Amino acid sequence: MTLDLVLKNARILLPQRGLVPGRIGVRAGRIAVIADEAEALDARETIDCEGRVVLPGVIDPHVHFGFGSPETDFETESRNAALGGTTSVLSFHRSKDIRDSFAEAHDRAVSQSCIDFGFHFGLTSHLHVETLREISEKFGVSSYKLYMMYKGAAGLAKGFTDIDDGLLYAALREAAAIPGAVLGVHCENVEVIPLLRDPLRAAGRDDLKAWNEQSPDFLEAENVHRVCYFAGKTGATVNIVHLSSKEALDEVRRHRRTPGRPPIHVETCPHYLFLNDESPAGPYAKVNPPVRGQADVEAMWEGVLDGSVTTIGSDHVPRKRSTKDKDIWSASNGFPGTGMILPILLHEGYHRRGVPLERLMQVASGNAAQSYNMPSKGGIEVGKDADLVVVDLDLEKTVDAAVLESYADYSPYEGMTLKGWPVRTLVRGRTVALDGKITEDARREPGGRYLRRL
Known part of the structure:
Protein backbone atom coordinates (compact mmCIF):
# COMPACT_ATOMS: atom_id res chain seq x y z
CA MET A 1 0.00 0.00 0.00
CA THR A 2 1.38 3.39 -1.02
CA LEU A 3 0.56 6.04 1.54
CA ASP A 4 -0.05 9.71 0.87
CA LEU A 5 2.11 10.83 3.79
CA VAL A 6 4.42 9.48 6.46
CA LEU A 7 5.55 11.31 9.58
CA LYS A 8 8.81 9.76 10.75
CA ASN A 9 11.16 10.28 13.71
CA ALA A 10 8.19 11.20 15.87
CA ARG A 11 7.31 10.73 19.50
CA ILE A 12 3.62 9.94 19.19
CA LEU A 13 1.07 10.41 21.97
CA LEU A 14 -0.93 7.18 21.81
CA PRO A 15 -3.99 6.26 23.91
CA GLN A 16 -3.09 4.40 27.12
CA ARG A 17 0.56 4.23 26.01
CA GLY A 18 1.90 7.76 26.33
CA LEU A 19 4.74 8.95 24.11
CA VAL A 20 5.93 6.22 21.78
CA PRO A 21 8.68 6.56 19.12
CA GLY A 22 7.40 5.69 15.69
CA ARG A 23 5.88 6.62 12.36
CA ILE A 24 2.40 7.60 11.27
CA GLY A 25 1.12 6.73 7.81
CA VAL A 26 -1.74 8.71 6.30
CA ARG A 27 -4.00 7.77 3.41
CA ALA A 28 -7.06 9.65 2.13
CA GLY A 29 -6.92 12.01 5.10
CA ARG A 30 -7.04 9.29 7.76
CA ILE A 31 -4.45 7.54 9.87
CA ALA A 32 -3.77 4.28 8.03
CA VAL A 33 -0.88 2.87 10.05
CA ILE A 34 1.09 3.54 13.23
CA ALA A 35 4.41 1.76 12.99
CA ASP A 36 7.75 1.36 14.73
CA GLU A 37 10.44 3.70 13.55
CA ALA A 38 12.35 0.81 11.97
CA GLU A 39 9.43 -0.18 9.75
CA ALA A 40 9.71 1.04 6.16
CA LEU A 41 6.60 2.78 4.84
CA ASP A 42 6.16 3.76 1.19
CA ALA A 43 4.65 7.22 0.77
CA ARG A 44 4.38 10.06 -1.72
CA GLU A 45 5.51 12.55 0.93
CA THR A 46 7.60 12.12 4.08
CA ILE A 47 7.89 14.59 6.95
CA ASP A 48 10.82 14.24 9.34
CA CYS A 49 9.60 15.28 12.81
CA GLU A 50 13.19 15.29 14.10
CA GLY A 51 12.26 13.67 17.39
CA ARG A 52 9.49 16.12 18.21
CA VAL A 53 6.21 15.20 19.86
CA VAL A 54 3.11 14.55 17.74
CA LEU A 55 -0.21 15.24 19.47
CA PRO A 56 -3.80 14.91 18.32
CA GLY A 57 -5.21 18.19 17.03
CA TYR A 372 -19.99 16.10 20.86
CA ASN A 373 -20.20 12.99 18.66
CA MET A 374 -17.10 13.39 16.50
CA PRO A 375 -15.85 9.79 16.34
CA SER A 376 -13.23 10.50 13.68
CA LYS A 377 -11.55 13.13 15.86
CA GLY A 378 -9.80 13.34 19.20
CA GLY A 379 -6.90 10.91 19.14
CA ILE A 380 -4.08 9.30 17.20
CA GLU A 381 -5.58 5.95 16.23
CA VAL A 382 -5.83 4.00 12.99
CA GLY A 383 -9.02 5.01 11.19
CA LYS A 384 -9.33 8.47 12.71
CA ASP A 385 -8.74 11.68 10.80
CA ALA A 386 -5.08 12.62 10.56
CA ASP A 387 -5.54 15.81 12.61
CA LEU A 388 -2.04 16.07 14.00
CA VAL A 389 0.13 18.71 15.67
CA VAL A 390 3.90 18.52 15.69
CA VAL A 391 5.09 20.28 18.84
CA ASP A 392 8.47 21.59 19.93
CA LEU A 393 8.16 21.31 23.70
CA ASP A 394 11.27 23.44 24.24
CA LEU A 395 10.42 26.27 21.86
CA GLU A 396 9.88 29.60 23.64
CA LYS A 397 7.98 32.38 21.93
CA THR A 398 6.53 35.69 23.05
CA VAL A 399 2.87 36.19 22.25
CA ASP A 400 2.50 38.79 19.50
CA ALA A 401 -1.00 39.55 18.24
CA ALA A 402 0.43 40.91 14.98
CA VAL A 403 1.35 37.40 13.78
CA LEU A 404 -1.68 35.48 15.09
CA GLU A 405 -3.85 36.07 11.98
CA SER A 406 -6.99 36.96 13.98
CA TYR A 407 -9.33 39.81 13.11
CA ALA A 408 -8.70 40.87 16.70
CA ASP A 409 -5.59 43.04 16.92
CA TYR A 410 -4.71 42.25 20.52
CA SER A 411 -4.35 39.35 22.94
CA PRO A 412 -4.75 39.29 26.74
CA TYR A 413 -1.56 37.18 26.72
CA GLU A 414 0.41 39.68 24.63
CA GLY A 415 4.03 40.04 25.72
CA MET A 416 4.03 36.78 27.70
CA THR A 417 6.76 34.27 26.86
CA LEU A 418 5.43 30.71 26.71
CA LYS A 419 7.34 27.45 26.42
CA GLY A 420 6.00 24.75 24.09
CA TRP A 421 4.52 25.61 20.67
CA PRO A 422 3.20 23.86 17.59
CA VAL A 423 5.56 23.93 14.61
CA ARG A 424 3.27 22.09 12.18
CA THR A 425 -0.51 21.62 12.12
CA LEU A 426 -2.13 19.03 9.87
CA VAL A 427 -5.85 18.75 9.16
CA ARG A 428 -6.72 15.35 7.69
CA GLY A 429 -3.08 14.91 6.70
CA ARG A 430 -2.72 18.29 5.01
CA THR A 431 -0.28 20.83 6.45
CA VAL A 432 -2.16 24.09 7.03
CA ALA A 433 0.33 25.79 9.37
CA LEU A 434 4.12 25.49 9.41
CA ASP A 435 6.65 27.27 11.62
CA GLY A 436 4.21 29.92 12.77
CA LYS A 437 2.71 30.70 9.37
CA ILE A 438 -0.33 29.55 7.41
CA THR A 439 0.72 27.70 4.27
CA GLU A 440 0.08 29.30 0.90
CA ASP A 441 -1.88 26.22 -0.10
CA ALA A 442 -4.27 26.67 2.85
CA ARG A 443 -4.66 30.36 2.00
CA ARG A 444 -5.60 29.56 -1.62
CA GLU A 445 -7.86 26.60 -0.83
CA PRO A 446 -8.94 26.56 2.84
CA GLY A 447 -10.45 23.07 2.63
CA GLY A 448 -12.16 22.85 6.03
CA ARG A 449 -15.09 20.43 6.27
CA TYR A 450 -18.40 20.69 8.06
CA LEU A 451 -18.88 18.20 10.90
CA ARG A 452 -22.38 16.73 10.98
CA ARG A 453 -22.81 15.29 14.48
CA LEU A 454 -26.39 13.97 14.62
Whole structure:
Protein backbone atom coordinates (compact mmCIF):
# COMPACT_ATOMS: atom_id res chain seq x y z
CA MET A 1 0.00 0.00 0.00
CA THR A 2 1.38 3.39 -1.02
CA LEU A 3 0.56 6.04 1.54
CA ASP A 4 -0.05 9.71 0.87
CA LEU A 5 2.11 10.83 3.79
CA VAL A 6 4.42 9.48 6.46
CA LEU A 7 5.55 11.31 9.58
CA LYS A 8 8.81 9.76 10.75
CA ASN A 9 11.16 10.28 13.71
CA ALA A 10 8.19 11.20 15.87
CA ARG A 11 7.31 10.73 19.50
CA ILE A 12 3.62 9.94 19.19
CA LEU A 13 1.07 10.41 21.97
CA LEU A 14 -0.93 7.18 21.81
CA PRO A 15 -3.99 6.26 23.91
CA GLN A 16 -3.09 4.40 27.12
CA ARG A 17 0.56 4.23 26.01
CA GLY A 18 1.90 7.76 26.33
CA LEU A 19 4.74 8.95 24.11
CA VAL A 20 5.93 6.22 21.78
CA PRO A 21 8.68 6.56 19.12
CA GLY A 22 7.40 5.69 15.69
CA ARG A 23 5.88 6.62 12.36
CA ILE A 24 2.40 7.60 11.27
CA GLY A 25 1.12 6.73 7.81
CA VAL A 26 -1.74 8.71 6.30
CA ARG A 27 -4.00 7.77 3.41
CA ALA A 28 -7.06 9.65 2.13
CA GLY A 29 -6.92 12.01 5.10
CA ARG A 30 -7.04 9.29 7.76
CA ILE A 31 -4.45 7.54 9.87
CA ALA A 32 -3.77 4.28 8.03
CA VAL A 33 -0.88 2.87 10.05
CA ILE A 34 1.09 3.54 13.23
CA ALA A 35 4.41 1.76 12.99
CA ASP A 36 7.75 1.36 14.73
CA GLU A 37 10.44 3.70 13.55
CA ALA A 38 12.35 0.81 11.97
CA GLU A 39 9.43 -0.18 9.75
CA ALA A 40 9.71 1.04 6.16
CA LEU A 41 6.60 2.78 4.84
CA ASP A 42 6.16 3.76 1.19
CA ALA A 43 4.65 7.22 0.77
CA ARG A 44 4.38 10.06 -1.72
CA GLU A 45 5.51 12.55 0.93
CA THR A 46 7.60 12.12 4.08
CA ILE A 47 7.89 14.59 6.95
CA ASP A 48 10.82 14.24 9.34
CA CYS A 49 9.60 15.28 12.81
CA GLU A 50 13.19 15.29 14.10
CA GLY A 51 12.26 13.67 17.39
CA ARG A 52 9.49 16.12 18.21
CA VAL A 53 6.21 15.20 19.86
CA VAL A 54 3.11 14.55 17.74
CA LEU A 55 -0.21 15.24 19.47
CA PRO A 56 -3.80 14.91 18.32
CA GLY A 57 -5.21 18.19 17.03
CA VAL A 58 -6.95 20.34 19.62
CA ILE A 59 -10.75 20.46 19.43
CA ASP A 60 -12.10 23.81 20.61
CA PRO A 61 -15.78 23.31 21.43
CA HIS A 62 -16.47 26.97 22.23
CA VAL A 63 -15.77 29.72 19.71
CA HIS A 64 -17.80 32.72 18.59
CA PHE A 65 -16.76 33.12 14.96
CA GLY A 66 -18.85 35.90 13.45
CA PHE A 67 -18.71 38.22 16.46
CA GLY A 68 -15.76 40.12 15.00
CA SER A 69 -16.15 40.46 11.24
CA PRO A 70 -19.20 38.37 10.34
CA GLU A 71 -18.28 38.17 6.65
CA THR A 72 -14.69 36.98 7.13
CA ASP A 73 -14.31 35.49 10.62
CA PHE A 74 -14.16 31.88 9.49
CA GLU A 75 -11.17 32.78 7.33
CA THR A 76 -9.15 34.74 9.88
CA GLU A 77 -10.13 32.84 13.00
CA SER A 78 -9.61 29.37 11.52
CA ARG A 79 -6.09 30.51 10.65
CA ASN A 80 -5.59 31.73 14.21
CA ALA A 81 -6.78 28.34 15.43
CA ALA A 82 -4.49 26.37 13.11
CA LEU A 83 -1.40 28.35 14.16
CA GLY A 84 -2.02 27.19 17.73
CA GLY A 85 -2.69 23.53 16.93
CA THR A 86 -6.49 23.70 16.98
CA THR A 87 -7.79 21.56 14.09
CA SER A 88 -11.56 21.51 14.79
CA VAL A 89 -13.93 24.06 16.31
CA LEU A 90 -17.58 24.26 17.25
CA SER A 91 -18.96 27.76 16.79
CA PHE A 92 -22.26 29.25 17.93
CA HIS A 93 -25.01 30.11 15.51
CA ARG A 94 -28.10 31.95 16.60
CA SER A 95 -30.79 33.93 14.82
CA LYS A 96 -34.49 34.65 15.12
CA ASP A 97 -35.31 31.49 13.11
CA ILE A 98 -32.40 29.09 12.59
CA ARG A 99 -34.29 27.32 9.82
CA ASP A 100 -33.87 30.42 7.67
CA SER A 101 -30.33 31.45 8.56
CA PHE A 102 -28.26 28.29 8.87
CA ALA A 103 -27.53 27.56 5.21
CA GLU A 104 -25.84 30.92 4.66
CA ALA A 105 -23.67 30.54 7.77
CA HIS A 106 -22.72 27.00 6.77
CA ASP A 107 -21.80 27.93 3.19
CA ARG A 108 -19.70 30.90 4.27
CA ALA A 109 -17.77 28.74 6.72
CA VAL A 110 -17.16 26.01 4.12
CA SER A 111 -15.69 28.57 1.73
CA GLN A 112 -13.41 30.17 4.35
CA SER A 113 -12.27 27.74 7.04
CA CYS A 114 -8.92 25.95 6.80
CA ILE A 115 -9.87 23.66 9.70
CA ASP A 116 -12.89 21.43 10.28
CA PHE A 117 -15.87 22.96 12.05
CA GLY A 118 -19.33 22.39 13.41
CA PHE A 119 -21.99 24.49 15.10
CA HIS A 120 -23.97 24.76 18.31
CA PHE A 121 -27.35 26.45 18.19
CA GLY A 122 -28.00 29.38 20.54
CA LEU A 123 -31.43 28.97 22.13
CA THR A 124 -33.05 32.29 23.00
CA SER A 125 -36.78 31.74 22.36
CA HIS A 126 -39.56 29.19 22.60
CA LEU A 127 -39.52 28.99 18.79
CA HIS A 128 -36.01 27.58 19.00
CA VAL A 129 -37.15 24.94 21.47
CA GLU A 130 -40.26 24.07 19.46
CA THR A 131 -38.18 23.56 16.30
CA LEU A 132 -35.17 21.97 18.03
CA ARG A 133 -35.61 18.43 16.75
CA GLU A 134 -36.31 19.70 13.22
CA ILE A 135 -33.22 21.89 12.98
CA SER A 136 -31.03 19.33 14.74
CA GLU A 137 -31.90 16.56 12.32
CA LYS A 138 -31.86 18.78 9.23
CA PHE A 139 -28.49 20.39 9.93
CA GLY A 140 -26.74 17.63 11.89
CA VAL A 141 -26.32 19.62 15.11
CA SER A 142 -26.48 17.87 18.48
CA SER A 143 -25.49 20.62 20.91
CA TYR A 144 -27.01 23.89 22.02
CA LYS A 145 -26.49 26.77 24.41
CA LEU A 146 -28.86 28.69 26.62
CA TYR A 147 -27.80 31.99 28.21
CA MET A 148 -28.94 32.37 31.83
CA MET A 149 -27.17 35.74 31.97
CA TYR A 150 -29.70 37.14 29.46
CA LYS A 151 -32.70 36.84 31.74
CA GLY A 152 -34.89 39.86 32.51
CA ALA A 153 -33.54 43.34 31.85
CA ALA A 154 -30.18 42.00 30.62
CA GLY A 155 -31.98 39.94 28.00
CA LEU A 156 -34.27 42.76 26.94
CA ALA A 157 -31.22 44.91 26.24
CA LYS A 158 -30.15 42.23 23.74
CA GLY A 159 -33.63 41.82 22.29
CA PHE A 160 -34.32 38.50 24.08
CA THR A 161 -37.78 38.34 25.64
CA ASP A 162 -38.22 34.61 26.35
CA ILE A 163 -35.20 33.71 28.51
CA ASP A 164 -36.28 32.60 31.97
CA ASP A 165 -36.41 29.40 34.02
CA GLY A 166 -39.35 28.22 31.96
CA LEU A 167 -37.31 28.36 28.76
CA LEU A 168 -34.46 26.57 30.52
CA TYR A 169 -36.76 23.76 31.62
CA ALA A 170 -38.40 23.50 28.19
CA ALA A 171 -35.01 23.36 26.46
CA LEU A 172 -33.76 20.67 28.83
CA ARG A 173 -36.89 18.61 28.32
CA GLU A 174 -36.65 18.85 24.53
CA ALA A 175 -32.90 18.13 24.46
CA ALA A 176 -33.45 15.04 26.61
CA ALA A 177 -35.69 13.63 23.87
CA ILE A 178 -32.96 13.92 21.18
CA PRO A 179 -30.46 11.02 21.37
CA GLY A 180 -26.92 12.27 21.95
CA ALA A 181 -27.94 15.89 22.49
CA VAL A 182 -26.11 18.15 24.95
CA LEU A 183 -27.41 21.45 26.30
CA GLY A 184 -24.73 23.90 27.33
CA VAL A 185 -25.66 26.68 29.72
CA HIS A 186 -24.00 29.98 30.62
CA CYS A 187 -24.42 30.15 34.39
CA GLU A 188 -24.54 33.57 36.09
CA ASN A 189 -27.34 35.00 38.20
CA VAL A 190 -27.71 38.26 36.34
CA GLU A 191 -30.58 39.45 38.54
CA VAL A 192 -28.28 39.89 41.55
CA ILE A 193 -25.32 41.39 39.67
CA PRO A 194 -26.66 44.99 39.60
CA LEU A 195 -26.93 45.02 43.40
CA LEU A 196 -23.22 44.28 43.63
CA ARG A 197 -22.08 46.23 40.58
CA ASP A 198 -23.66 49.61 41.23
CA PRO A 199 -21.85 50.34 44.53
CA LEU A 200 -18.53 49.37 42.92
CA ARG A 201 -19.09 51.80 40.07
CA ALA A 202 -20.25 54.51 42.48
CA ALA A 203 -17.03 54.05 44.45
CA GLY A 204 -15.01 54.75 41.30
CA ARG A 205 -13.63 51.23 40.92
CA ASP A 206 -12.14 50.59 37.49
CA ASP A 207 -10.10 47.42 37.80
CA LEU A 208 -10.32 43.78 36.74
CA LYS A 209 -10.90 42.66 40.33
CA ALA A 210 -14.04 44.83 40.44
CA TRP A 211 -15.42 42.89 37.47
CA ASN A 212 -14.95 39.70 39.49
CA GLU A 213 -16.57 41.25 42.55
CA GLN A 214 -19.68 42.33 40.62
CA SER A 215 -20.32 38.73 39.52
CA PRO A 216 -18.81 36.58 42.28
CA ASP A 217 -18.43 32.81 42.38
CA PHE A 218 -21.63 32.13 44.32
CA LEU A 219 -23.74 33.69 41.55
CA GLU A 220 -22.21 31.19 39.14
CA ALA A 221 -22.65 28.31 41.58
CA GLU A 222 -26.31 29.15 42.22
CA ASN A 223 -27.06 28.95 38.50
CA VAL A 224 -25.06 25.73 38.19
CA HIS A 225 -27.25 24.18 40.88
CA ARG A 226 -30.42 25.26 39.09
CA VAL A 227 -29.28 23.82 35.75
CA CYS A 228 -28.10 20.53 37.24
CA TYR A 229 -31.27 20.17 39.30
CA PHE A 230 -33.57 20.74 36.33
CA ALA A 231 -31.40 18.48 34.17
CA GLY A 232 -31.82 15.69 36.69
CA LYS A 233 -35.60 16.12 36.59
CA THR A 234 -35.75 16.09 32.78
CA GLY A 235 -33.06 13.50 32.04
CA ALA A 236 -31.01 15.90 29.91
CA THR A 237 -27.26 15.79 29.45
CA VAL A 238 -25.86 19.23 30.22
CA ASN A 239 -22.59 21.03 29.81
CA ILE A 240 -21.65 23.85 32.19
CA VAL A 241 -19.72 26.00 29.74
CA HIS A 242 -16.77 28.24 30.68
CA LEU A 243 -16.93 27.29 34.37
CA SER A 244 -14.60 29.55 36.34
CA SER A 245 -14.79 28.96 40.09
CA LYS A 246 -14.20 26.33 42.77
CA GLU A 247 -17.63 26.90 44.28
CA ALA A 248 -19.34 26.22 40.95
CA LEU A 249 -17.20 23.13 40.30
CA ASP A 250 -18.00 21.78 43.77
CA GLU A 251 -21.70 22.21 42.96
CA VAL A 252 -21.24 20.01 39.90
CA ARG A 253 -19.42 17.41 41.98
CA ARG A 254 -22.29 17.39 44.44
CA HIS A 255 -24.91 16.80 41.77
CA ARG A 256 -22.81 14.12 40.09
CA ARG A 257 -23.05 12.04 43.26
CA THR A 258 -26.80 11.54 42.69
CA PRO A 259 -27.23 7.92 41.54
CA GLY A 260 -28.60 7.39 38.05
CA ARG A 261 -28.63 11.01 36.98
CA PRO A 262 -27.67 11.99 33.38
CA PRO A 263 -24.13 13.21 32.66
CA ILE A 264 -22.96 16.70 33.61
CA HIS A 265 -20.06 17.90 31.49
CA VAL A 266 -17.84 20.78 32.58
CA GLU A 267 -15.89 23.05 30.29
CA THR A 268 -13.32 25.51 31.56
CA CYS A 269 -11.19 27.92 29.52
CA PRO A 270 -7.46 28.57 29.17
CA HIS A 271 -7.87 31.99 30.79
CA TYR A 272 -9.34 30.44 33.95
CA LEU A 273 -6.25 28.22 34.08
CA PHE A 274 -3.74 31.00 33.49
CA LEU A 275 -5.03 34.50 34.34
CA ASN A 276 -6.35 35.88 37.62
CA ASP A 277 -8.14 39.07 38.58
CA GLU A 278 -4.85 40.85 39.23
CA SER A 279 -3.66 40.36 35.64
CA PRO A 280 -2.02 43.45 34.11
CA ALA A 281 -4.14 42.78 31.00
CA GLY A 282 -6.95 44.73 32.71
CA PRO A 283 -9.96 45.30 30.40
CA TYR A 284 -8.33 43.09 27.74
CA ALA A 285 -9.09 40.18 30.10
CA LYS A 286 -12.69 41.22 30.77
CA VAL A 287 -14.98 38.25 30.16
CA ASN A 288 -18.12 36.58 31.53
CA PRO A 289 -17.84 34.82 33.91
CA PRO A 290 -14.91 36.92 35.16
CA VAL A 291 -11.38 35.70 35.63
CA ARG A 292 -11.19 34.90 39.33
CA GLY A 293 -8.64 34.88 42.14
CA GLN A 294 -5.63 32.57 42.18
CA ALA A 295 -7.43 30.08 44.44
CA ASP A 296 -9.93 29.49 41.65
CA VAL A 297 -7.12 29.07 39.12
CA GLU A 298 -5.71 26.32 41.34
CA ALA A 299 -9.18 24.76 41.64
CA MET A 300 -9.54 24.61 37.85
CA TRP A 301 -6.24 22.75 37.58
CA GLU A 302 -7.41 20.38 40.30
CA GLY A 303 -10.51 19.77 38.19
CA VAL A 304 -8.37 19.01 35.15
CA LEU A 305 -6.29 16.54 37.13
CA ASP A 306 -9.13 14.70 38.87
CA GLY A 307 -11.39 14.57 35.82
CA SER A 308 -14.04 16.96 37.14
CA VAL A 309 -13.31 19.23 34.17
CA THR A 310 -14.32 17.54 30.94
CA THR A 311 -13.16 19.88 28.18
CA ILE A 312 -11.24 23.08 27.47
CA GLY A 313 -12.90 25.72 25.29
CA SER A 314 -11.49 29.12 24.44
CA ASP A 315 -14.72 31.20 24.34
CA HIS A 316 -12.94 32.96 21.46
CA VAL A 317 -14.39 36.38 20.53
CA PRO A 318 -12.39 38.27 17.86
CA ARG A 319 -13.26 41.93 18.37
CA LYS A 320 -10.89 44.85 17.91
CA ARG A 321 -8.68 46.47 20.53
CA SER A 322 -10.76 49.64 20.26
CA THR A 323 -13.69 47.85 21.94
CA LYS A 324 -11.43 47.19 24.93
CA ASP A 325 -9.70 50.54 25.29
CA LYS A 326 -12.29 51.78 27.78
CA ASP A 327 -12.96 51.51 31.49
CA ILE A 328 -13.79 48.08 32.89
CA TRP A 329 -17.53 48.78 32.81
CA SER A 330 -17.65 49.92 29.18
CA ALA A 331 -15.10 47.58 27.58
CA SER A 332 -16.52 44.73 25.51
CA ASN A 333 -16.73 41.21 26.95
CA GLY A 334 -14.56 38.37 25.72
CA PHE A 335 -11.30 38.12 23.81
CA PRO A 336 -9.52 35.90 21.25
CA GLY A 337 -8.01 32.64 22.43
CA THR A 338 -8.57 29.54 20.28
CA GLY A 339 -4.99 29.56 19.01
CA MET A 340 -3.68 29.87 22.56
CA ILE A 341 -5.22 26.74 24.11
CA LEU A 342 -2.31 24.41 23.39
CA PRO A 343 0.54 26.88 24.12
CA ILE A 344 -1.02 27.71 27.49
CA LEU A 345 -1.63 24.06 28.38
CA LEU A 346 1.96 23.17 27.46
CA HIS A 347 3.51 26.14 29.26
CA GLU A 348 1.39 26.26 32.40
CA GLY A 349 0.21 22.66 32.55
CA TYR A 350 3.03 20.49 31.23
CA HIS A 351 6.11 22.56 32.05
CA ARG A 352 5.12 24.48 35.19
CA ARG A 353 2.77 22.01 36.86
CA GLY A 354 3.93 18.67 35.49
CA VAL A 355 0.49 17.68 34.19
CA PRO A 356 0.93 14.64 31.90
CA LEU A 357 0.44 15.24 28.19
CA GLU A 358 -2.12 12.42 28.15
CA ARG A 359 -4.32 14.28 30.63
CA LEU A 360 -3.93 17.63 28.86
CA MET A 361 -4.89 16.20 25.48
CA GLN A 362 -7.82 14.29 26.92
CA VAL A 363 -9.43 17.54 28.03
CA ALA A 364 -8.20 19.46 24.98
CA SER A 365 -9.26 16.92 22.36
CA GLY A 366 -10.42 13.42 23.27
CA ASN A 367 -13.30 14.31 25.58
CA ALA A 368 -14.74 16.89 23.18
CA ALA A 369 -14.75 14.33 20.37
CA GLN A 370 -16.68 11.93 22.59
CA SER A 371 -19.08 14.45 24.15
CA TYR A 372 -19.99 16.10 20.86
CA ASN A 373 -20.20 12.99 18.66
CA MET A 374 -17.10 13.39 16.50
CA PRO A 375 -15.85 9.79 16.34
CA SER A 376 -13.23 10.50 13.68
CA LYS A 377 -11.55 13.13 15.86
CA GLY A 378 -9.80 13.34 19.20
CA GLY A 379 -6.90 10.91 19.14
CA ILE A 380 -4.08 9.30 17.20
CA GLU A 381 -5.58 5.95 16.23
CA VAL A 382 -5.83 4.00 12.99
CA GLY A 383 -9.02 5.01 11.19
CA LYS A 384 -9.33 8.47 12.71
CA ASP A 385 -8.74 11.68 10.80
CA ALA A 386 -5.08 12.62 10.56
CA ASP A 387 -5.54 15.81 12.61
CA LEU A 388 -2.04 16.07 14.00
CA VAL A 389 0.13 18.71 15.67
CA VAL A 390 3.90 18.52 15.69
CA VAL A 391 5.09 20.28 18.84
CA ASP A 392 8.47 21.59 19.93
CA LEU A 393 8.16 21.31 23.70
CA ASP A 394 11.27 23.44 24.24
CA LEU A 395 10.42 26.27 21.86
CA GLU A 396 9.88 29.60 23.64
CA LYS A 397 7.98 32.38 21.93
CA THR A 398 6.53 35.69 23.05
CA VAL A 399 2.87 36.19 22.25
CA ASP A 400 2.50 38.79 19.50
CA ALA A 401 -1.00 39.55 18.24
CA ALA A 402 0.43 40.91 14.98
CA VAL A 403 1.35 37.40 13.78
CA LEU A 404 -1.68 35.48 15.09
CA GLU A 405 -3.85 36.07 11.98
CA SER A 406 -6.99 36.96 13.98
CA TYR A 407 -9.33 39.81 13.11
CA ALA A 408 -8.70 40.87 16.70
CA ASP A 409 -5.59 43.04 16.92
CA TYR A 410 -4.71 42.25 20.52
CA SER A 411 -4.35 39.35 22.94
CA PRO A 412 -4.75 39.29 26.74
CA TYR A 413 -1.56 37.18 26.72
CA GLU A 414 0.41 39.68 24.63
CA GLY A 415 4.03 40.04 25.72
CA MET A 416 4.03 36.78 27.70
CA THR A 417 6.76 34.27 26.86
CA LEU A 418 5.43 30.71 26.71
CA LYS A 419 7.34 27.45 26.42
CA GLY A 420 6.00 24.75 24.09
CA TRP A 421 4.52 25.61 20.67
CA PRO A 422 3.20 23.86 17.59
CA VAL A 423 5.56 23.93 14.61
CA ARG A 424 3.27 22.09 12.18
CA THR A 425 -0.51 21.62 12.12
CA LEU A 426 -2.13 19.03 9.87
CA VAL A 427 -5.85 18.75 9.16
CA ARG A 428 -6.72 15.35 7.69
CA GLY A 429 -3.08 14.91 6.70
CA ARG A 430 -2.72 18.29 5.01
CA THR A 431 -0.28 20.83 6.45
CA VAL A 432 -2.16 24.09 7.03
CA ALA A 433 0.33 25.79 9.37
CA LEU A 434 4.12 25.49 9.41
CA ASP A 435 6.65 27.27 11.62
CA GLY A 436 4.21 29.92 12.77
CA LYS A 437 2.71 30.70 9.37
CA ILE A 438 -0.33 29.55 7.41
CA THR A 439 0.72 27.70 4.27
CA GLU A 440 0.08 29.30 0.90
CA ASP A 441 -1.88 26.22 -0.10
CA ALA A 442 -4.27 26.67 2.85
CA ARG A 443 -4.66 30.36 2.00
CA ARG A 444 -5.60 29.56 -1.62
CA GLU A 445 -7.86 26.60 -0.83
CA PRO A 446 -8.94 26.56 2.84
CA GLY A 447 -10.45 23.07 2.63
CA GLY A 448 -12.16 22.85 6.03
CA ARG A 449 -15.09 20.43 6.27
CA TYR A 450 -18.40 20.69 8.06
CA LEU A 451 -18.88 18.20 10.90
CA ARG A 452 -22.38 16.73 10.98
CA ARG A 453 -22.81 15.29 14.48
CA LEU A 454 -26.39 13.97 14.62
